[in-house]
Amino acid sequence: xxxxxxxxxxxxxxxxxxxxxxxxxxxxxxxxxxxxxxxxxxxxxxxxxxxxxxxxxxxxxxxxxxxxxxxxxxxxxxxxxxxxxxxxxxxxxxxxxxxxxxxxxxxxxxxxxxxxxxxxxxxxxxxxxxxxxxxxxxxxxxxxxxxxxxxxxxxxxxxxxxxxxxxxxxxxxxxxxxxxxxxxxxxxxxxxxxxxxxxxxxxxxxxxxxxxxxxxxxxxxxxxxxxxxxxxxxxxxxxxxxxxxxxxxxxxxxxxxxxxxxxxxxxxxxxxxxxxxxxxxxxxxxxxxxxxxxxxxxxxxxxxxxxxxxxxxxxxxxxxxxxxxxxxxxxxxxxxxxxxxxxxxxxxxxxxxxxxxxxxxxxxxxxxxxxxxxxxxxxxxxxxxxxxxxxxxxxxxxxxxxxxxxxxxxxxxx
Numbered sequence: 330x331x332x333x334x335x336x337x338x339x340x341x342x343x344x345x346x347x348x349x350x351x352x353x354x355x356x357x358x359x360x361x362x363x364x365x366x367x368x369x370x371x372x373x374x375x376x377x378x379x380x381x382x383x384x385x386x387x388x389x390x391x392x393x394x395x396x397x398x399x400x401x402x403x404x405x406x407x408x409x410x411x412x413x414x415x416x417x418x419x420x421x422x423x424x425x426x427x428x429x430x431x432x433x434x435x436x437x438x439x440x441x442x443x444x445x446x447x448x449x450x451x452x453x454x455x456x457x458x459x460x461x462x463x464x465x466x467x468x469x470x471x472x473x474x475x476x477x478x479x480x481x482x483x484x485x486x487x488x489x490x491x492x493x494x495x496x497x498x499x500x501x502x503x504x505x506x507x508x509x510x511x512x513x514x515x516x517x518x519x520x521x522x523x524x525x526x527x528x529x530x531x532x533x534x535x536x537x538x539x540x541x542x543x544x545x546x547x548x549x550x551x552x553x554x555x556x557x558x559x560x561x562x563x564x565x566x567x568x569x570x571x572x573x574x575x576x577x578x579x580x581x582x583x584x585x586x587x588x589x590x591x592x593x594x595x596x597x598x599x600x601x602x603x604x605x606x607x608x609x610x611x612x613x614x615x616x617x618x619x620x621x622x623x624x625x626x627x628x629x630x631x632x633x634x635x636x637x638x639x640x641x642x643x644x645x646x647x648x649x650x651x652x653x654x655x656x657x658x659x660x661x662x663x664x665x666x667x668x669x670x671x672x673x674x675x676x677x678x679x680x681x682x683x684x685x686x687x688x689x690x691x692x693x694x695x696x697x698x699x700x701x702x703x704x705x706x707x708x709x710x711x712x713x714x715x716x717x718x719x720x721x722x723x724x725x726x727x728x729x730x731x732x733x734x735x736x737x738x739x740x741x742x743x
Contacts, residue, residue, distance in 0.1 A: 441505035469537065654673070
């Protein structure tokens, strides 16, 4: 059936009809169906058509609106900018752009920044209106200005407590509540103060401003010396050397949304640097040694990454239920290299990468033979590194053990 009627999405603020343009009011007057949140529909008690509140599963509500749209003009009310973390994208995808008109309104983020007199074109915007805040700490590392859409479960107070856990406290925090409403309020706190506040309104935006601006922003690739991970580690040899770590991470081909496996994580150095790059993704790390797990978790907090799961166990059993990875790093196998590679390469996403580092000749031979047998295109390099060390008033070079790095890319073959 050909759709002849239109769908209009109207953004509005908490002051209801007062925030609407004449175009928006005209669209509502011509509509036969009015949909939106209960708080939005309350402003239109005199609407004579069918009202559909957003209750239950949103896709089911949208399906019903689609059925009605063949014979009715549909008007959908939304908060702020419907195309900014709002319902607008779902509606356009469902009905098609030719049948949708969007009448926008300033978003809560825009209003919040304008109220405190801060520009927001260079701000990082994060929506925490979902069950998990995993990755929040990692994301804000590279920013000096952050706007956050909070949630009752991810309230400003809870976020402040989370930041304190990771020693991420050098921020000024603005809590902007009930934007556009009669109870609108703006308050500024330190992170420590915010963690103790218990009277924030459910509808709020949190703005974080780094106290020293851009001065303390970290490098994109940390390239941390192994001493940064060495505290309490049983054997310093368990920490991937900085030069090898950098080459391995580059070989993994990570992007900000990558899902990464780190097998044989030891002190967690590769996992932590990978997590910083894949700040919108997630890293899953495993090691069989309980003392390594303890240190790796401490290092994750010390280096401020929270998009990482570190578990104790023996691969491949411990990795069976992990989400499909875009990249796999294998730094230790405990004699299970072939079995680990079987699982890793089977679950690896198309064009995903597997990087293996090996010192022992036997591990080098086993890894080479595995990739040869399976016919994967594999790059093999051997890395020899020498570092300068003092020698009386002079310096000499001290060689590290040669490391083989294997990089395989999963290419779909017909």
